[in-house]
Amino acid sequence: MDKKIHSALLEGYSEPIRDALWGHIYLTQGLAALTSCPPFMRLHRIMQLGPTMRVYPGATHTRASHSIGVYHLARRLLIHLAEEGADAWLSPVGVKSFLCAALLHDLGHFPYTHSLKELPLFQHEVLTGNLIMTEPVKSLVARAGGDPEFTASIVDWKRDSDGMRSSQQGTIELGAELLFYRKLLSGSLDPDKLDYLSRDARYCGVPYGVQDVDFILSRLHPNHDRGVDIDSRGISGVESLLFSKYLMYRAVYWHRLVRAATAMVKKALLGGLKSQIISAEELYHLDDQELFTVSQRLPPPLHALVSSVRNGRLFSVFAEIPFDEKAHSKLLDLEERSNLEKSLASEFSVREDAFIIDLPEPISFESGLFVNDENCFFPDSTSAFKSDLIDVFVKSLRIIRIFVNPTEENDLLSRRESILQISQKWLKL
Numbered sequence: 001m002d003k004k005i006h007s008a009l010l011e012g013y014s015e016p017i018r019d020a021l022w023g024h025i026y027l028t029q030g031l032a033a034l035t036s037c038p039p040f041m042r043l044h045r046i047m048q049l050g051p052t053m054r055v056y057p058g059a060t061h062t063r064a065s066h067s068i069g070v071y072h073l074a075r076r077l078l079i080h081l082a083e084e085g086a087d088a089w090l091s092p093v094g095v096k097s098f099l100c101a102a103l104l105h106d107l108g109h110f111p112y113t114h115s116l117k118e119l120p121l122f123q124h125e126v127l128t129g130n131l132i133m134t135e136p137v138k139s140l141v142a143r144a145g146g147d148p149e150f151t152a153s154i155v156d157w158k159r160d161s162d163g164m165r166s167s168q169q170g171t172i173e174l175g176a177e178l179l180f181y182r183k184l185l186s187g188s189l190d191p192d193k194l195d196y197l198s199r200d201a202r203y204c205g206v207p208y209g210v211q212d213v214d215f216i217l218s219r220l221h222p223n224h225d226r227g228v229d230i231d232s233r234g235i236s237g238v239e240s241l242l243f244s245k246y247l248m249y250r251a252v253y254w255h256r257l258v259r260a261a262t263a264m265v266k267k268a269l270l271g272g273l274k275s276q277i278i279s280a281e282e283l284y285h286l287d288d289q290e291l292f293t294v295s296q297r298l299p300p301p302l303h304a305l306v307s308s309v310r311n312g313r314l315f316s317v318f319a320e321i322p323f324d325e326k327a328h329s330k331l332l333d334l335e336e337r338s339n340l341e342k343s344l345a346s347e348f349s350v351r352e353d354a355f356i357i358d359l360p361e362p363i364s365f366e367s368g369l370f371v372n373d374e375n376c377f378f379p380d381s382t383s384a385f386k387s388d389l390i391d392v393f394v395k396s397l398r399i400i401r402i403f404v405n406p407t408e409e410n411d412l413l414s415r416r417e418s419i420l421q422i423s424q425k426w427l428k429l
Helices: 003-010 029-034 038-045 050-054 063-083 092-104 124-132 137-143 148-155 176-185 191-204 213-218 232-253 256-274 288-295 300-310 334-347 387-397 406-413 416-427
Strands: 015-019 023-027 164-167 170-173 220-223 227-230 316-322 355-358 399-404
Touching: 003 063, 003 092, 015 029, 015 063, 023 029, 023 063, 029 092, 029 137, 038 063, 050 256, 063 092, 063 176, 063 191, 063 213, 063 220, 092 124, 092 137, 092 148, 092 176, 124 137, 124 148, 137 148, 148 176, 176 191, 176 227, 191 213, 191 232, 213 220, 213 232, 227 232, 232 387, 256 288, 256 300, 256 316, 256 334, 256 355, 256 399, 288 300, 316 416, 334 355, 399 406
Parallel strands: none
Antiparallel strands: 015 023, 164 170, 220 227, 316 399, 355 399
């Protein structure tokens, strides 16, 4: 390994953090200072899985612990790749910027898991990039040896950076080196997935997400353009990750009660934004408690949705319909879902908030890794996970659910067939 890269990755890491999943994690003094700044401290007040604790009471771990875990795996990954030859195109300031990006990648994340994901708001990666370029984070990144603009660009792909950049920390090739780091932090076998699957499984008390990280890292090989490749012995590691992701979505992330809570909060906040009772800016940089405080300004029917979630009174599943992208494409629009909810309520003469229609957002099972000794990409390799099978995974997970307010449930159960017929008819318009 190049001496300068060796120094950037292995020297000065004297500040330990004890992590329940990975044991001792070591940071430099500069990186440790980042974990104490106010924007990072907010992550201690955001639960990683939000309403999932309603189903799995142990799921109370935070975005902060996940972020530290991602940093740990990012450093391990980069050490391995540098030893495999990636040090030929890495720079010390780029290395430090990448480690800062891994540690701070969720800095702008919304509270209460993904309840705000489909709302008309900036993506959390954009918010993260903006926070990195704002004090005190900007100066702290520089003191940690990174370049703030480069760090922000690793997280936020919408930031265009080309050519060379000089700073107090050194010179970075913004194009090629930036692209390499982006693909490491957000790729098929990235440290984010490796941490959240294992961490979420640990705290939920389920075995599905656990990954053999040591083996996976050992089978990765650096590629200047693609980020990382694998060899054929690593195929089983990718298969494990893909199936783990499927099982975690099926049993944990998109459990029907989790979807009910998410849909209720989303409906309330969408109503607040549409009526301009709350603004988009008010929803940025909140923690879980602050989100519920903001929701108190909503009118009673909307605030009741959020209050019910906090108190564990969730809407019931009334119907489940497999999603068909052609037949149900209109439901991709939150406004269309809201219109259909109102139509159903009007048709059956019940209160306007009696129905909530939920459709999980698009999901991908990233399998774009190149298998170098088979000279093909993963779906065309000797793996059993072909594109058709991955499509089956996606289709089985994306289920349209019609939730009903418990106060209306008994009355509506007697008209279940009529509601289903009308719903399916309208869904295909």
